Amino acid sequence: MLVATYNVHRGRGPFGRFRPSRIAAVLAEIRPDLIALQEAQHYLRPGRDMLDFQAIRRELGLIPLRVPDCPGHSGWRSNVVLVRDGAGVGFGPLGLRLGGLEPRGGIVAELDLGEGPFRLLACHLSLGAARRAVQAERLVRAVQSGRGPDLPTLLLGDLNEWRQDRSALAVLRPVFGPSASPPGFPSFRPMLSLDHILTRPSGMLRSLAVHDTPLARRASDHLPLTAQFDLAGRAVPEAPARGP
Template sequence: MRVATYNAHRGRGPAGPFRPERILAVVAEIRPDVIALQEAQHYLRRGRPMLDAAMAAELGLMPLAPLERPEHQGWRGNLLLVRRDAAVLAGPTGLRLGGMEPRGALLAVLDLGQGPVRVIGTHLSLGEGRRRRQAAALLAAMESGPGRDLPTLLLGDLNEWRPGRGALAVLAPVFGEPPRAPTFPAFRPLASLDRILGHPRGLVEHVAVHDTPLARRASDHLPLTARVETALLRRAG
């Protein structure tokens, strides 16, 4: 199973006009089973869908509207696109994580034919102290929310580039330390801001940056992809 995370920069490249169709063109290059998008909001009208749902459907993907706001395409800029044949077993539930720019996460339990898996897409704040609190809130949601005992994927822009610090230090006891994979800035990636984490250990394999000419133009971040060890999902199911 192929998963990905991608900060869409509200449909704008590193510089230039609002062109969200390029985001879906990059998603088409990746061909994910599940992708978490951040900053996936219309640049001028936050309540209006940023991505063309019909275009996503042509890619075999569907957006998961949050239960709290079914009329919205995402939650606080976070959006989950999943294969159209995926079974949604729970959620998606919007989580409020606070911050000066309100941050959040989407949590859903899915089955893509290999067994159930909990998926969390998120975007954390810029301040280290706030990121630590937000990471702790994500772990608390895992303990109390749906899919408590299931394998879990945490996908998103964690804004944390230093190994063993901030949010990564809080998440490490559950998810371990992720490999370095620079995704930002897109034109010359140096910082590993975007992460794909898995619990239990060994769930996430072959993490790689999706670096193509189109991806460098579509957003200020590059997407991050990974392969999921589906044997662990079948065992949990």
């Protein structure tokens, strides 16, 4: 299945213009089975959707994974997960309180998109390194939720970390293995790998790449990160690549 993570920068391009319709157009380019969005809700208008989810459902067959304890919202603390319409939900979704001043958070759920059950962890971590390490420890504890650590786990989001031996990635590496994510920030000249897709056990990702198109470079300050997620773990991870 095709999965992705995308910090949509509150619907603003890298130079600040509010154009949420561009985000929807990028989703149409990718056509994922599951995508985690960060900064995808209005901060000052929390009850109002930034994206036209009815049109996205109609055109792409994707629906928001709504958190029950956050009624009236499409996500949790600006995290929105879109999944293929008809996906099975075995646990959750639940909002994860990760702390921080921004604020930050995540979503955990057990899903089945027709290829078997797996745990989803979608998140957006803080800018401060010390806080990111604490937040990563909370994500590791979330692996114990539901049916426990034996369930295959997909973690994806903006971790705000590009160094394998620092803060969040250092905490996550013993559980998920090293990240092979290519650089996708800033979108107009990608240099840093802030966005990551990880699995437990490792070895379930292939075709890991940034979605680098002219439209994606204008839609947000991050490029989307995509991967084929193979629950059977048969695929050998490929070298990081860039491309649409």
